[in-house]
Amino acid sequence: MAGLWWLGHPPVSDPHAPLGRNRKIVGWTVAVLAIVVYSLLPVAWITSLSFKQGDDINNQQFLPTHWSLDNYRTVFDTDLFTSALRNSLGISLIATAISVALATVAAYAIARLEFKGKRAVLSTALAIAMFPTVALVGPLFDMWRSLGIYDTWLGLIIPYISFTLPLAIWTLSSFFRQIPWEMEQAAQVDGATAWQAFVKVIVPLAAPGVATATILVFFFAWNDFVFGISLTATDRARPVPAALAFFTGETFFEQPTAAISAASVIVTIPVMILVLVFQRQIVSGLTSGAVKG
Numbered sequence: 001m002a003g004l005w006w007l008g009h010p011p012v013s014d015p016h017a018p019l020g021r022n023r024k025i026v027g028w029t030v031a032v033l034a035i036v037v038y039s040l041l042p043v044a045w046i047t048s049l050s051f052k053q054g055d056d057i058n059n060q061q062f063l064p065t066h067w068s069l070d071n072y073r074t075v076f077d078t079d080l081f082t083s084a085l086r087n088s089l090g091i092s093l094i095a096t097a098i099s100v101a102l103a104t105v106a107a108y109a110i111a112r113l114e115f116k117g118k119r120a121v122l123s124t125a126l127a128i129a130m131f132p133t134v135a136l137v138g139p140l141f142d143m144w145r146s147l148g149i150y151d152t153w154l155g156l157i158i159p160y161i162s163f164t165l166p167l168a169i170w171t172l173s174s175f176f177r178q179i180p181w182e183m184e185q186a187a188q189v190d191g192a193t194a195w196q197a198f199v200k201v202i203v204p205l206a207a208p209g210v211a212t213a214t215i216l217v218f219f220f221a222w223n224d225f226v227f228g229i230s231l232t233a234t235d236r237a238r239p240v241p242a243a244l245a246f247f248t249g250e251t252f253f254e255q256p257t258a259a260i261s262a263a264s265v266i267v268t269i270p271v272m273i274l275v276l277v278f279q280r281q282i283v284s285g286l287t288s289g290a291v292k293g
Contacts (some may be wrong), residue, residue, distance in 0.1 A: 043268070044062075045062070046261045046264055046265060047261075048062055048063055049257065049261040050071050050072070050258060050261040050262035050264075050265050051064045051067045051068055051069070051071070052064040052065075052071075052258050053066070053068050053070060053071070053258065057257055057258055071258045071259050071261070071262035072262045072266070074259050075259055075262045075266065078247075079235070080235060080243055080246060080247070081240070081243060081247075081263055083236075083238075083243075084235065084238055084239055084240045085266070085267070087153070087235075087236075087237055087238060087239050087240075088222060088239040088240045088267070089270070090153060091153050091156050091157055091160070091221060091239060092160075092218055092221040092222045092239075093218075094153070094157055095156075095160035095161050095164065095217070095221045096164075096218045096221060098157070098161055099160070099161045099164045099217045100168055100213055100214050100217060102161075102165060103165055103168030103169045103171075103172055103213060104172055104203065104206075104210060104213075106165075106169050107168070107169045107170075107171075107172035107173040107175075107176055108172075108176050108198060110122065110169065110173045110176075111173045111176035111177045112176065112181075122169075122170060122173065124166075125165075125166035125167075126170050127166075128162075128163070128166045129163060129164075129166040129167040129170070133224075133227060134226055136159070137226060137227070137230040137231070140155075140159060140227075140230075140231060141230060141231065150231060150232075150233070151231070151232045151233045151234055151236055151237050152236070152237050153237050155231050155232075155237065156224075156227055156228065156231055156232070156237060156239070159227050159231070160217075160220065160221045160224065160227070163220065164216070164217040164220050164221065167213075167216060167220075168213040168216065168217055171209060171212055171213045171216065172206065172209050172210065172213050174209070175206045175208065175209030175210075176202065176206060176209075179202060179205050179206060183201055183205070184197045184201060184202060187200070187201045208280075211278040214274075214278070215274055215275070215278060218271075218274060219271065222267075222271065223241060224239065224241060228241055228242035229241075229242040229245060240263070240267045241267075244260055244263055244264070247259055247260050247263070
Protein backbone atom coordinates (compact mmCIF):
# COMPACT_ATOMS: atom_id res chain seq x y z
CA MET A 1 0.00 0.00 0.00
CA ALA A 2 3.04 2.29 0.20
CA GLY A 3 2.79 3.04 -3.51
CA LEU A 4 -0.80 4.28 -3.13
CA TRP A 5 -0.15 7.02 -0.57
CA TRP A 6 -1.91 9.51 -2.85
CA LEU A 7 -5.24 7.80 -2.06
CA GLY A 8 -5.00 8.88 1.56
CA HIS A 9 -2.51 11.02 3.43
CA PRO A 10 0.84 11.89 1.80
CA PRO A 11 3.88 10.27 3.36
CA VAL A 12 5.67 12.10 6.12
CA SER A 13 9.40 12.47 5.75
CA ASP A 14 11.16 10.49 8.50
CA PRO A 15 14.28 12.28 9.81
CA HIS A 16 15.75 8.93 10.82
CA ALA A 17 15.16 7.34 7.39
CA PRO A 18 17.98 7.12 4.87
CA LEU A 19 18.65 10.28 2.90
CA GLY A 20 17.83 8.54 -0.40
CA ARG A 21 14.37 7.59 0.84
CA ASN A 22 13.57 11.16 1.94
CA ARG A 23 14.70 12.47 -1.43
CA LYS A 24 12.45 9.96 -3.16
CA ILE A 25 9.45 11.04 -1.07
CA VAL A 26 10.14 14.71 -1.77
CA GLY A 27 10.56 13.99 -5.46
CA TRP A 28 7.24 12.14 -5.70
CA THR A 29 5.49 14.91 -3.74
CA VAL A 30 6.83 17.59 -6.08
CA ALA A 31 5.87 15.55 -9.14
CA VAL A 32 2.30 15.02 -7.90
CA LEU A 33 1.91 18.71 -7.02
CA ALA A 34 3.18 19.67 -10.47
CA ILE A 35 0.64 17.35 -12.14
CA VAL A 36 -2.19 18.71 -9.99
CA VAL A 37 -1.28 22.33 -10.79
CA TYR A 38 -0.91 21.53 -14.49
CA SER A 39 -4.31 19.81 -14.54
CA LEU A 40 -6.22 22.43 -12.55
CA LEU A 41 -4.68 25.57 -14.08
CA PRO A 42 -6.92 25.54 -17.21
CA VAL A 43 -10.00 25.06 -15.03
CA ALA A 44 -8.96 27.92 -12.75
CA TRP A 45 -8.27 30.15 -15.77
CA ILE A 46 -11.68 29.44 -17.33
CA THR A 47 -13.39 30.04 -13.99
CA SER A 48 -11.63 33.38 -13.61
CA LEU A 49 -12.45 34.32 -17.20
CA SER A 50 -16.14 33.62 -16.61
CA PHE A 51 -16.27 36.52 -14.12
CA LYS A 52 -14.62 39.05 -16.47
CA GLN A 53 -16.24 41.63 -18.70
CA GLY A 54 -15.28 44.04 -21.47
CA ASP A 55 -11.62 45.01 -21.70
CA ASP A 56 -10.93 42.94 -18.61
CA ILE A 57 -11.12 39.79 -20.76
CA ASN A 58 -7.97 40.61 -22.75
CA ASN A 59 -5.85 42.19 -20.01
CA GLN A 60 -3.81 38.96 -19.58
CA GLN A 61 -4.34 39.05 -15.82
CA PHE A 62 -5.38 35.94 -13.97
CA LEU A 63 -7.93 37.51 -11.64
CA PRO A 64 -10.62 39.87 -12.92
CA THR A 65 -10.39 43.53 -12.04
CA HIS A 66 -14.12 43.69 -11.36
CA TRP A 67 -15.99 40.51 -10.47
CA SER A 68 -19.30 40.12 -12.25
CA LEU A 69 -22.01 37.47 -12.66
CA ASP A 70 -23.37 38.99 -15.86
CA ASN A 71 -21.92 36.18 -17.99
CA TYR A 72 -23.82 33.58 -15.99
CA ARG A 73 -27.03 35.60 -16.27
CA THR A 74 -26.48 35.89 -20.02
CA VAL A 75 -25.96 32.16 -20.36
CA PHE A 76 -29.12 31.24 -18.46
CA ASP A 77 -31.12 33.84 -20.38
CA THR A 78 -30.11 32.18 -23.64
CA ASP A 79 -32.58 29.58 -24.90
CA LEU A 80 -29.76 27.89 -26.82
CA PHE A 81 -27.96 26.98 -23.60
CA THR A 82 -30.94 26.10 -21.42
CA SER A 83 -32.40 23.75 -24.01
CA ALA A 84 -28.97 22.19 -24.60
CA LEU A 85 -28.48 21.71 -20.86
CA ARG A 86 -31.84 19.99 -20.62
CA ASN A 87 -30.95 17.77 -23.58
CA SER A 88 -27.56 16.84 -22.14
CA LEU A 89 -29.01 15.91 -18.75
CA GLY A 90 -31.82 13.82 -20.20
CA ILE A 91 -29.77 12.04 -22.86
CA SER A 92 -26.81 11.37 -20.57
CA LEU A 93 -28.93 10.02 -17.70
CA ILE A 94 -31.01 7.76 -19.95
CA ALA A 95 -27.97 6.43 -21.82
CA THR A 96 -26.08 5.86 -18.55
CA ALA A 97 -28.97 4.02 -16.88
CA ILE A 98 -29.57 1.69 -19.84
CA SER A 99 -25.90 1.04 -20.51
CA VAL A 100 -24.99 0.28 -16.88
CA ALA A 101 -28.06 -1.95 -16.40
CA LEU A 102 -27.29 -4.00 -19.51
CA ALA A 103 -23.58 -4.10 -18.73
CA THR A 104 -24.21 -5.35 -15.19
CA VAL A 105 -26.19 -8.36 -16.40
CA ALA A 106 -23.86 -9.08 -19.32
CA ALA A 107 -20.70 -8.76 -17.23
CA TYR A 108 -22.13 -11.09 -14.58
CA ALA A 109 -22.87 -13.72 -17.23
CA ILE A 110 -19.39 -13.39 -18.72
CA ALA A 111 -17.74 -13.66 -15.31
CA ARG A 112 -19.79 -16.64 -14.09
CA LEU A 113 -20.36 -18.72 -17.24
CA GLU A 114 -17.71 -20.70 -19.03
CA PHE A 115 -18.06 -20.83 -22.80
CA LYS A 116 -15.79 -20.92 -25.81
CA GLY A 117 -14.62 -17.57 -27.08
CA LYS A 118 -15.20 -15.67 -23.83
CA ARG A 119 -11.83 -13.94 -24.10
CA ALA A 120 -12.59 -13.06 -27.72
CA VAL A 121 -15.90 -11.50 -26.63
CA LEU A 122 -14.15 -9.29 -24.08
CA SER A 123 -11.41 -8.33 -26.55
CA THR A 124 -14.00 -7.47 -29.19
CA ALA A 125 -15.96 -5.39 -26.69
CA LEU A 126 -12.86 -3.43 -25.76
CA ALA A 127 -11.97 -2.92 -29.44
CA ILE A 128 -15.46 -1.54 -30.11
CA ALA A 129 -15.09 0.89 -27.22
CA MET A 130 -11.79 2.14 -28.70
CA PHE A 131 -13.21 2.52 -32.23
CA PRO A 132 -12.99 6.13 -33.49
CA THR A 133 -16.38 7.80 -33.38
CA VAL A 134 -15.63 9.97 -36.41
CA ALA A 135 -15.62 6.91 -38.65
CA LEU A 136 -19.28 6.19 -37.83
CA VAL A 137 -20.69 9.69 -38.13
CA GLY A 138 -21.31 9.49 -41.89
CA PRO A 139 -23.11 6.12 -41.93
CA LEU A 140 -25.16 7.03 -38.86
CA PHE A 141 -26.13 10.36 -40.42
CA ASP A 142 -27.61 8.63 -43.48
CA MET A 143 -29.17 5.81 -41.45
CA TRP A 144 -30.78 8.08 -38.87
CA ARG A 145 -32.30 10.29 -41.56
CA SER A 146 -33.78 7.22 -43.24
CA LEU A 147 -35.21 5.94 -39.94
CA GLY A 148 -36.55 9.33 -38.90
CA ILE A 149 -34.54 9.60 -35.68
CA TYR A 150 -32.11 12.27 -36.85
CA ASP A 151 -32.08 15.27 -34.50
CA THR A 152 -33.79 13.33 -31.70
CA TRP A 153 -32.80 12.12 -28.25
CA LEU A 154 -33.02 8.53 -29.45
CA GLY A 155 -30.58 9.29 -32.26
CA LEU A 156 -27.94 10.20 -29.65
CA ILE A 157 -28.84 7.66 -26.98
CA ILE A 158 -28.28 4.69 -29.30
CA PRO A 159 -24.67 5.53 -30.27
CA TYR A 160 -23.87 6.49 -26.68
CA ILE A 161 -25.03 3.09 -25.47
CA SER A 162 -23.24 1.32 -28.31
CA PHE A 163 -19.89 2.89 -27.43
CA THR A 164 -20.15 2.83 -23.64
CA LEU A 165 -21.68 -0.64 -23.19
CA PRO A 166 -18.50 -2.57 -24.14
CA LEU A 167 -16.34 -0.48 -21.82
CA ALA A 168 -18.82 -0.91 -18.97
CA ILE A 169 -18.93 -4.67 -19.54
CA TRP A 170 -15.14 -4.89 -19.50
CA THR A 171 -14.97 -2.86 -16.29
CA LEU A 172 -17.71 -4.73 -14.44
CA SER A 173 -16.64 -8.23 -15.45
CA SER A 174 -13.39 -7.84 -13.51
CA PHE A 175 -15.35 -7.00 -10.35
CA PHE A 176 -17.72 -9.93 -10.65
CA ARG A 177 -14.78 -12.33 -11.05
CA GLN A 178 -13.43 -11.19 -7.68
CA ILE A 179 -16.66 -11.94 -5.80
CA PRO A 180 -16.55 -15.44 -4.25
CA TRP A 181 -18.97 -17.86 -5.90
CA GLU A 182 -19.76 -19.33 -2.49
CA MET A 183 -21.61 -16.17 -1.39
CA GLU A 184 -24.16 -16.58 -4.15
CA GLN A 185 -24.51 -20.28 -3.40
CA ALA A 186 -25.07 -19.51 0.29
CA ALA A 187 -27.87 -17.09 -0.61
CA GLN A 188 -29.53 -19.74 -2.77
CA VAL A 189 -29.23 -22.30 0.03
CA ASP A 190 -31.10 -19.84 2.29
CA GLY A 191 -33.98 -19.83 -0.18
CA ALA A 192 -33.11 -16.98 -2.53
CA THR A 193 -33.65 -17.42 -6.23
CA ALA A 194 -30.82 -16.86 -8.68
CA TRP A 195 -32.16 -13.39 -9.51
CA GLN A 196 -32.61 -12.46 -5.83
CA ALA A 197 -29.07 -13.59 -5.06
CA PHE A 198 -27.80 -11.51 -7.95
CA VAL A 199 -29.72 -8.36 -7.00
CA LYS A 200 -29.42 -8.53 -3.20
CA VAL A 201 -25.96 -10.08 -2.79
CA ILE A 202 -23.79 -9.78 -5.89
CA VAL A 203 -24.72 -6.29 -7.10
CA PRO A 204 -24.19 -4.62 -3.68
CA LEU A 205 -20.78 -6.27 -3.42
CA ALA A 206 -19.93 -4.95 -6.88
CA ALA A 207 -21.07 -1.41 -6.01
CA PRO A 208 -17.58 0.11 -6.53
CA GLY A 209 -17.45 -1.35 -10.02
CA VAL A 210 -20.98 -0.20 -10.82
CA ALA A 211 -20.12 3.32 -9.63
CA THR A 212 -16.95 3.36 -11.71
CA ALA A 213 -18.80 2.18 -14.81
CA THR A 214 -21.54 4.75 -14.20
CA ILE A 215 -19.03 7.59 -14.03
CA LEU A 216 -17.22 6.46 -17.19
CA VAL A 217 -20.45 6.11 -19.16
CA PHE A 218 -21.82 9.43 -17.96
CA PHE A 219 -18.55 11.20 -18.79
CA PHE A 220 -18.65 9.90 -22.36
CA ALA A 221 -22.27 10.94 -22.92
CA TRP A 222 -21.93 14.28 -21.14
CA ASN A 223 -18.72 15.36 -22.89
CA ASP A 224 -19.47 14.06 -26.39
CA PHE A 225 -19.10 16.59 -29.17
CA VAL A 226 -18.77 14.56 -32.38
CA PHE A 227 -22.15 12.83 -32.26
CA GLY A 228 -23.82 15.90 -30.78
CA ILE A 229 -22.72 18.21 -33.59
CA SER A 230 -23.20 15.68 -36.40
CA LEU A 231 -26.50 13.99 -35.53
CA THR A 232 -28.47 17.12 -34.59
CA ALA A 233 -29.64 20.13 -36.56
CA THR A 234 -31.75 22.14 -34.11
CA ASP A 235 -32.07 22.86 -30.40
CA ARG A 236 -34.50 19.95 -30.06
CA ALA A 237 -31.73 17.44 -29.26
CA ARG A 238 -28.44 19.36 -29.44
CA PRO A 239 -26.33 18.80 -26.27
CA VAL A 240 -24.24 21.41 -24.50
CA PRO A 241 -20.79 20.66 -26.05
CA ALA A 242 -22.27 21.09 -29.52
CA ALA A 243 -24.36 24.11 -28.52
CA LEU A 244 -21.27 25.99 -27.32
CA ALA A 245 -20.05 26.07 -30.93
CA PHE A 246 -23.10 28.17 -31.83
CA PHE A 247 -22.58 30.82 -29.17
CA THR A 248 -22.31 34.33 -30.61
CA GLY A 249 -21.42 37.69 -29.13
CA GLU A 250 -23.63 40.75 -28.94
CA THR A 251 -22.10 41.92 -32.23
CA PHE A 252 -20.62 40.12 -35.22
CA PHE A 253 -17.10 41.20 -34.27
CA GLU A 254 -17.34 40.23 -30.60
CA GLN A 255 -16.13 36.84 -29.43
CA PRO A 256 -18.30 35.30 -26.66
CA THR A 257 -15.24 34.12 -24.75
CA ALA A 258 -16.50 35.00 -21.29
CA ALA A 259 -19.98 33.57 -21.92
CA ILE A 260 -18.53 30.30 -23.20
CA SER A 261 -16.31 30.15 -20.11
CA ALA A 262 -19.32 30.64 -17.86
CA ALA A 263 -21.21 27.89 -19.71
CA SER A 264 -18.19 25.60 -19.40
CA VAL A 265 -18.08 26.14 -15.64
CA ILE A 266 -21.79 25.39 -15.36
CA VAL A 267 -21.58 22.09 -17.28
CA THR A 268 -18.62 21.04 -15.13
CA ILE A 269 -20.71 21.17 -11.94
CA PRO A 270 -22.66 17.89 -12.51
CA VAL A 271 -19.41 16.04 -13.16
CA MET A 272 -17.87 17.43 -9.97
CA ILE A 273 -20.95 16.44 -7.97
CA LEU A 274 -20.81 12.87 -9.30
CA VAL A 275 -17.12 12.56 -8.49
CA LEU A 276 -17.59 13.90 -4.96
CA VAL A 277 -20.61 11.68 -4.26
CA PHE A 278 -18.99 8.50 -5.59
CA GLN A 279 -15.42 9.33 -4.57
CA ARG A 280 -14.94 6.30 -2.32
CA GLN A 281 -16.49 3.92 -4.84
CA ILE A 282 -14.41 5.33 -7.68
CA VAL A 283 -11.14 4.98 -5.78
CA SER A 284 -12.08 1.47 -4.68
CA GLY A 285 -13.14 0.57 -8.19
CA LEU A 286 -10.04 1.89 -9.92
CA THR A 287 -7.70 0.16 -7.47
CA SER A 288 -9.61 -3.12 -7.20
CA GLY A 289 -7.47 -6.00 -8.30
CA ALA A 290 -4.31 -3.89 -8.28
CA VAL A 291 -3.57 -4.32 -4.57
CA LYS A 292 -3.31 -7.64 -2.84
CA GLY A 293 -3.26 -8.30 0.87
